Amino acid sequence: MAEPATATQAAAPAVPQLKDELDIVIPTIRNLDFLEMWRPFFQPYHLIIVQDGDPSKTIKVPDGFDYELYNRNDINRILGPKASCISFKDSACRCFGYMVSKKKYIFTIDDDCFHDAALWNVYCDFIYFHLTKVAKDPSGKAINALEQHIKNLLSPSTPFFFNTLYDPFRDGADFVRGYPFSLREGVPTAVSHGLWLNIPDYDAPTQLVKPLERNTRFVDAVLTIPKGTLFPMCGMNLAFDRELIGPAMYFGLMGDGQPIGRYDDMWAGWCTKVICDHLGLGVKTGLPYIYHSKASNPFVNLRKEYKGIFWQEEIIPFFQQTVLPKDCTTVQKCYIELAKQVKEKLSKVDPYFDKLAEAMVTWIEAWDELNPTGSSVINGKAK
Amino acid sequence: MRTPPCLLSLTLDSAVHNLSNITDLSPLPDHILIELFLRTLRTGKLTERVLKLFIATGKDEVFSLIQALNIQVTVTPVLPTSKLMSLSIKDDEIDIVIGALRPDLTSFMNEWRTIFSRFHLIIVKDPDLKEELKIPEGFNLDVYKKPDIDRVVGTSTSTIFSGYSCRYFGYLVSRKKYIISVDDDCYPAKDNKGILVDAVAQHITNLTTPATPFFFNTLYDPFTEGADFVRGYPFSLRSGVQCALSCGLWLNLADYDAPTQALKPEERNSRYVDAVLTVPARTLMPISGINIAFNREVIGPALLPSLRLGGEGKFRWETMEDIWSGMCVKVVCDHLGLGVKTGMPYVWRNDRGDAISSLRKEWEGVKLMEEVVPFFQSVRLSREATTTEDCVAEVANVVKEQLGSKDPMFARAAKAMVDWVKLWKSVGSSTSSPGA
Numbered sequence: 001m002a003e004p005a006t007a008t009q010a011a012a013p014a015v016p017q018l019k020d021e022l023d024i025v026i027p028t029i030r031n032l033d034f035l036e037m038w039r040p041f042f043q044p045y046h047l048i049i050v051q052d053g054d055p056s057k058t059i060k061v062p063d064g065f066d067y068e069l070y071n072r073n074d075i076n077r078i079l080g081p082k083a084s085c086i087s088f089k090d091s092a093c094r095c096f097g098y099m100v101s102k103k104k105y106i107f108t109i110d111d112d113c114f115h116d117a118a119l120w121n122v123y124c125d126f127i128y129f130h131l132t133k134v135a136k137d138p139s140g141k142a143i144n145a146l147e148q149h150i151k152n153l154l155s156p157s158t159p160f161f162f163n164t165l166y167d168p169f170r171d172g173a174d175f176v177r178g179y180p181f182s183l184r185e186g187v188p189t190a191v192s193h194g195l196w197l198n199i200p201d202y203d204a205p206t207q208l209v210k211p212l213e214r215n216t217r218f219v220d221a222v223l224t225i226p227k228g229t230l231f232p233m234c235g236m237n238l239a240f241d242r243e244l245i246g247p248a249m250y251f252g253l254m255g256d257g258q259p260i261g262r263y264d265d266m267w268a269g270w271c272t273k274v275i276c277d278h279l280g281l282g283v284k285t286g287l288p289y290i291y292h293s294k295a296s297n298p299f300v301n302l303r304k305e306y307k308g309i310f311w312q313e314e315i316i317p318f319f320q321q322t323v324l325p326k327d328c329t330t331v332q333k334c335y336i337e338l339a340k341q342v343k344e345k346l347s348k349v350d351p352y353f354d355k356l357a358e359a360m361v362t363w364i365e366a367w368d369e370l371n372p373t374g375s376s377v378i379n380g381k382a383k
Numbered sequence: 384m385r386t387p388p389c390l391l392s393l394t395l396d397s398a399v400h401n402l403s404n405i406t407d408l409s410p411l412p413d414h415i416l417i418e419l420f421l422r423t424l425r426t427g428k429l430t431e432r433v434l435k436l437f438i439a440t441g442k443d444e445v446f447s448l449i450q451a452l453n454i455q456v457t458v459t460p461v462l463p464t465s466k467l468m469s470l471s472i473k474d475d476e477i478d479i480v481i482g483a484l485r486p487d488l489t490s491f492m493n494e495w496r497t498i499f500s501r502f503h504l505i506i507v508k509d510p511d512l513k514e515e516l517k518i519p520e521g522f523n524l525d526v527y528k529k530p531d532i533d534r535v536v537g538t539s540t541s542t543i544f545s546g547y548s549c550r551y552f553g554y555l556v557s558r559k560k561y562i563i564s565v566d567d568d569c570y571p572a573k574d575n576k577g578i579l580v581d582a583v584a585q586h587i588t589n590l591t592t593p594a595t596p597f598f599f600n601t602l603y604d605p606f607t608e609g610a611d612f613v614r615g616y617p618f619s620l621r622s623g624v625q626c627a628l629s630c631g632l633w634l635n636l637a638d639y640d641a642p643t644q645a646l647k648p649e650e651r652n653s654r655y656v657d658a659v660l661t662v663p664a665r666t667l668m669p670i671s672g673i674n675i676a677f678n679r680e681v682i683g684p685a686l687l688p689s690l691r692l693g694g695e696g697k698f699r700w701e702t703m704e705d706i707w708s709g710m711c712v713k714v715v716c717d718h719l720g721l722g723v724k725t726g727m728p729y730v731w732r733n734d735r736g737d738a739i740s741s742l743r744k745e746w747e748g749v750k751l752m753e754e755v756v757p758f759f760q761s762v763r764l765s766r767e768a769t770t771t772e773d774c775v776a777e778v779a780n781v782v783k784e785q786l787g788s789k790d791p792m793f794a795r796a797a798k799a800m801v802d803w804v805k806l807w808k809s810v811g812s813s814t815s816s817p818g819a
Contacts, residue, residue: 161756162668164630164725165637165652172654174647177640177699178669178706180752195601203614210611215602217609219658226666231599232615266615285601309618316598316617 016044017150022105024146025097029053030111031060037114039064041144045107048097050075053089070096082366085359090255092264094235098242098249099367106246107149107239112294113196148288149192149239152222156186157282159227167222167284186224190245190281191272194237195219196292201234203262203309204302211298222286227277230319233269237290240272244281246371247331248272250363252356259352260311261304267356270319275334278324307350314349318342332364339364391415395422402433409440417444429454476560477587478679479504480553483567484546484697486514493519494570498581505553507532509697511545527552535810543799546695547672547702548688554679555811561590562683563676565631565730566699572634572731575655585728586629586676589659593623594722596664604659604724623661627682627721628712631674632656633732638671640749641700644738659726664717667759669752670709673699674730677712684771684807685715689799692748693792700741703748707796710759715774718764751792758786772804779804 024042026032027050035042039062047067051059055071075096076083086096091110098106155169161183168175168184175184200215225231240249248271251264276283322341328334343357388396395415398405399422408416420437423429434454437445479502481488488506492499496519504524508516510532518526532541532552544552550564563586572580592606598620605612605621612621637652644650662668677686690707716723762781768774779800786793 162662162666162725164632164668164671166656170654172650172652174637174639174643174650176669177638177643177671178703178709178752179640180756181749182753183756193601200602200611201614202611203616206611206614213609213611215609217657219603219656220654221656221658225599226663228665229599229663231601232613234601234613234615262614269615285599305614312615312617313619316620 017147018105019044021103022046022107022150023048023097023101023103025050025094025101025106025108026111027052027091027094027097027108028059028111029057032062032111033060034111034114035062035065041146045146046103048101050093050097052091052093068100070100078370079366082362082369085250085253085362085366087251087254087258087264088256090258090261090264091235092251092254095249095251095264095268095363098246099363099370101242104241104243105150105153105239106242106249107146108235109238109290110236110292112292113236114291114293145194145237145288145290146239148222149194152192152284152287153189153239153241155189157189157224157284158183158186159224159277159282162226163223166286167224170222187280187282188241188244189224189284190241190276191233191283192239193231193233193269193283193285194239194288194290195286196234196236197289199292199295201236201292204298204305205309207295207298207301211295218289219286222284225273225283225285230270230273230316231283231285233265233272235265235268236292237288238265245272245276245331247335247364247367248275250335250360253352253359259350260307262301263305263308263312266308266312270315271335271338274319274322274324274338275331278328278334279331311349314346318345332368335364336361395419399423399426399428402428405436407439408436411440413442413444416440416442417448420445420448424452474501475503477502477583478553478557478559478562479583480550480557480562480564481506481567482547482550482553482564483508483516484512484549485567486512487517488567489517489519491567491570492522496521497579498571498583502583503559505557507544507549507553509546509549510541511697527556536806540802540806543688543691543802546697546704547699548691548704550672551686551688554683554686555807557679560678560680561587561676562679563587564672565675566673566732568733568735569633569674569730570733572655572729574729575657580728580730582631582674582728582730585659586631589629589724589727590626590676590678592626594626594661594724595620595623596661596717596722599663600660603726604661607659624720624722625678625681626661626724627678627716628670628723629676630662630668630670630709630723630725631676631728631730632726633671633673634729636732636734638673638699638732639738641738641742642749644700645742648738655729656726659724662713662723662725667710667713667756668725669706670712670723671699672705672708673732674728675705681721682712682716682771683811684804685712685775687711687775687800687803689803690792690796691799692751694744694747696741696744698736698741700736700738701744701748703751706752707755710755711775711778711800714759714762714764714778715771718768718774719771754786754789758782772808775800775804 022045024045025048029052043064047065049067049069051069051071055073059069061067075086087093094108161179163179164176165173167173198214249268252267254261254264273283324334324337328337339357339360342353346353395418398419423433479499481504483506500522504522506524506526508528510529532544554562563583571582574580598616600616601613602610604610633652635651686708688704690704692703695702713723762778764774764777768777779797782793783797787797
């Protein structure tokens with residue numbers, strides 16, 4: 001019988017997976033002491049820190065991390081006039097990190113998210129063990145968030161037919177009776193969308209109505225979001241294959257000077273899902289969980305979101321009805337086509353979408369400039 | 384200064400505190416007994432056992448107090464722990480339909496007793512089963528056997544109810560709003576905390592809370608306690624649609640096909656996923672009949688016995704009838720704007736049968752899905768199909784046209800579907816079932 005995991009056992013794996021193929025992108029305006037919590041898991045990896053807000057402020061990064069840091073001055077210097085597509089005073093600026101990365105995979109996380117999810121699992125395992133004398137996880141080990149994201153990305157997705165036992169590629173699961181064999185190979189996974197315990201990712205109105213609600217339900221599942229189905233993608237705990245879908249992960253125009261905030265990840269999610277559906281790529285959601293510790297101010301959130309709450313009623317049908325032509329065979333082509341359709345169909349909702357459509361094009365231009373096909377530099381800092 | 388409590392008072396307090404250790408109150412003087420009784424009442428410590436203790440003293444004053452205060456001993460039946468069950472759903476709106484493929488239902492019924500006993504059960508005996516059914520006492524049930532089935536639908540039609548399809552007869556003759564059906568080799572499961580899962584309560588919860596098929600909620604069922612719609616979920620979609628079907632899951636022996644189980648003979652499903660979610664619109668899935676519940680009023684006719692494999696047998700590995708029926712149901716629900724949920728409740732499915740022998744017998748079912756899935760994915764129903772019966776008839780038509788020529792099994796299935804709609808209209812419906 002397996003022993004319950006202890007905190008010390010929930011340590012980083014001996015050989016960190018994808019060490020040289022994954023970058024961790026973190027947007028921040030404050031010191032990164034939270035990285036101490038993640039040290040055993042993040043230290044082997046390269047970090048890209050995107051400093052939002054006042055560039056004259058110095059961000060303190062704990063010792064021992066391998067990182068590059070970009071502030072607004074760096075962004076302006078590197079992109080020139082194209083820097084206009086990168087948001088200011090909003091965590092949406094993180095997508096600059098995606099653009100300058102040279103790695104295949106990206107993991108992004110907010111600076112108020114903790115690894116207590118592992119301790120939460122350990123706690124649950126411990127209690128469960130003592131109540132039932134059966135360890136939940138046969139190995140007794142808690143899986144860390146990054147490891148789970150990598151597992152998700154490295155195993156196929158199954159968007160064409162729903163598997164009732166969720167991810168069939170997980171240990172102890174498989175395809176159920178009735179699942180056609182021709183669909184069992186699956187498709188490459190482009191996005192792994194993780195969830196959060198404690199403070200749930202609610203919008204402002206819901207936060208105001210239920211300020212004390214905490215997500216305590218650990219749902220032990222990963223599943224593919226079916227083709228043709230849209231979802232609200234949260235950027236708090238997200239990983240993706242940059243080579244497969246990177247250019248679609250533009251987080252839009254938010255924050256300073258913009259009429260809307262807290263829709264950056266939503267926008268990227270809808271674009272990404274439409275493009276993934278078109279290109280036959282998969283999007284997974286579910287595990288891993290991280291522990292979200294800081295509840296943002298619902299009144300501030302409401303001021304940022306309220307336009308979005310109205311606009312999403314138009315935006316969702318737009319994305320649901322979008323059809324990308326067959327000749328859009330790359331992510332960039334799909335994205336440019338999307339930008340065109342945004343301009344055509346959404347500018348009547350608000351002139352903001354005109355600007356957004358243009359920024360989407362600028363983003364692709366900047367992306368292609370910084371990522372000409374055929375180049376790949378490990379840990380290189382963009383000049 | 385306050386007068387400290389007297390010794391008697393302290394003694395009585397101590398007695399109330401230690402009531403659980405007291406087995407005989409008769410030595411107490413009358414006035415002290417009465418005082419103790421009143422104090423027990425005041426502190427809320429009067430239980431059935433304690434009441435019996437007082438009654439056992441035989442003292443008139445105690446009896447007159449009991450009468451004056453109208454204290455009654457209530458016999459509480461064993462009830463499920465779910466609050467929701469007592470709220471809005473009456474027990475008489477639910478039928479539990481069990482298809483008996485094996486004669487001895489004793490342990491099955493006894494294991495489910497605490498959960499099933501308050502409901503009406505319909506047990507349908509597989510017409511091919513020769514032995515007599517053994518059913519324990521203490522249930523409110525109706526049993527249907529071959530002669531009954533013959534009487535209701537005629538001897539030629541009764542063949543459609545052979546094997547696992549016998550349960551459809553139960554769906555046909557039921558007059559309740561909700562039907563819950565589990566295979567006769569499934570027992571109640573325990574959740575992650577070791578608590579017995581009330582599958583009936585969970586199915587009913589699923590069916591009586593809205594489904595959300597038009598946009599995926601990343602926190603799964605937003606109507607469950609402790610969850611809600613996440614940021615980015617359009618408000619206009621938050622009222623959801625009516626849920627017509629609730630598909631449960633299985634611990635231990637999962638519903639794998641024969642090749643999969645044969646490849647992994649030791650694999651058992653031990654992962655309890657604490658979630659219910661709506662299957663998105665236009666997304667199809669294999670709907671297993673092992674643990675299922677539905678709103679009969681809304682979707683009844685769409686659960687139907689129609690596709691029968693050539694070598695269909697008495698193990699789930701040797702059938703596809705539920706998978707086919709489930710495809711129809713999902714297409715109909717999508718068309719009528721109804722929801723389908725999947726996830727909890729779990730049942731514990733016992734080991735039964737041998738995957739390898741089933742595999743040797745029946746490979747056909749597995750190959751079939753290659754045709755069936757793309758077919759159903761392409762089915763589009765007409766705007767005129769506004770009732771469930773109309774939808775089923777239309778699906779039957781498309782099956783006949785597009786699949787009938789590929790394999791006579793499909794042609795037979797299409798005919799069976801048409802016949803079923805007729806049968807439902809004559810036997811099954813007290814009122815027609817309009818789409819939501």
